[in-house]
Amino acid sequence: MPSRSAKVCVWGIPTTDAAAQTSGGVNPTLRTALPILMVLLAIMVIWYLAAVWMNAPWVRDQAARADTVLTTGDLIRQTPSLDRPVLPAPHQVAMGLWDGIAGQKVTTKRSLVWHAWVTLSATLAGFAIGSLAGILLAVGITHNRAMDLSVMPWAVASQTVPILAIAPMVIVVFASMGVTGLMPKAVIAAWLSLFPVLVGMVKGLRTPDAMQLDPMRSWSASAAQVFWRLRLPSAMPYLFASLKVAVAAALVGTIVGELPAGATAGLGARLLSGSYYGQTIQIWSALFMAAGLAAVLVVVITAVERVTLRRMGLAR
């Protein structure tokens, strides 16, 4: 297939699942799950070994100061249970996560659920605004050549600019105007999710080719009819692919927006205060919470995508 496009995925999210190629014989669930479980297990083992190795200098140092002889058994017993380890062991992170999620009242600042909610609400607000604006702009661009020529090159070029770097400035500028809380973070999230949606949606709205557009002309369909019955449905797969990218970008934007000094709420603030006070377990817990949040968001969009595409008869 010489005409195959090289664009297999945008920002690492593939449109085709290479792992889904099943062959007969073995139970398909087992066939997909087993390798993943094995790799995860290997990561766990490496993580524990690394925890022992990286925390060993500190433990040895303490033992030397206390003039005690350290056996290998002691070393292995002590390294994964330090208070402020260089690398916390997986079970310490799990306990930190569990304590943050279930061990605290949800309304207190010690609760990870509360911090995650602060981050999630700003992410969702920004994502909604950004995606909606992206879709509307894309519709305008596909129907107006002047807008296409004016906006599109800048939208594409903006993808190569590290916009995220201005997040702290946006927060401070809004704060100097007296606007704090959810709004400034949502603006960053919206800005970051706007461009992936815009670019993906324009591509999607332009997928119908002459073969599909010609019958619409023969049926003397109006521009609105062509849009609602042909362009919008054929753009759906592209829209969902870019929505997944956009929601991940919105989450990263919100977290970085929580980094400037002074922020006390949200997963980003949790990361920063952890790094100030050397609370490694807190950093890792916040990190895993953020990862879980990203995973949930992507899974939700994938589920909506699957239902929508199936009802539209576009499911692969």
Added chain:
Amino acid sequence: MIAALPLIAVWLAALGVNAWLSRLHAPWIGPLVAAIFGATILLLWEMAVRIYAVPAVILPPPSRIWAAFTGNIPLLWGDFVQTIIKGALTGWIIGALAAIATAIAIDRSAFLQRGLLPIGNFVAALPIVGIAPILVMWFGFDWQSKAAVVVVMVFFPILVNMVAGLAATDPLQRDLMATWSAGYWHALVHVRLPAALPFLFNGLKITTTLALIGAIVAEFFGSPTRGMGFRISTAVGQLNIALVWAEILVAALAGTAFYGIVAFIERRVTFWHPSQRRQQDR
């Protein structure tokens, strides 16, 4: 309300010119319209800031940003070298090499691929910048920790693309190599690596921006007294917003140039690929 009239006039005039130009069809129309649009935005920005007397601590006009840019060239250059060359570029090259090597290593094991690929896809969607505070603790405040963040950020997108690229040869081509009794390495070097290049470059282009973001954001968690992230956070603290915008200008130029260089190499190396051929014919 009256004060807004010049703004509206300029906007309508630019809109009219662009709408008129867009009806023409010539190769130079596209860039011209885009340039007029960009210039209009800058002009409106400058006029709005002056007419409404917006304080410079909220939004400096473009002229002031340009002055801050040209007046601080040595400072900005030092930050550029620290963040982009030492942090982002080093990390990007190490991460890309590691990802390519890993992709080739797991290429022969379908089991490892089925295990690593879903995890790689999953990790690629995570907010990996979050590991910045950890890596800054491990590798210190200088550029090494920034390069480490960049390595982790660019690894998985490149890995996923490279694995897909190595699988991109069709049975016909592989059969041909088998007919010539080419071994694994022969087939790899002469057919499968070249076939993987378009996919690899896609991953490399995606990650240029990620590399810059990783290097800049990692500096928010601690850095020596130079670097773009350091300058942005301290200048924000001093309310020297014009200097922040100058740094953003540097970041934008660096990002575009970085992407452009990778895209240029791609055009040179994968000139045979249909997606490149079509561009050249135009």
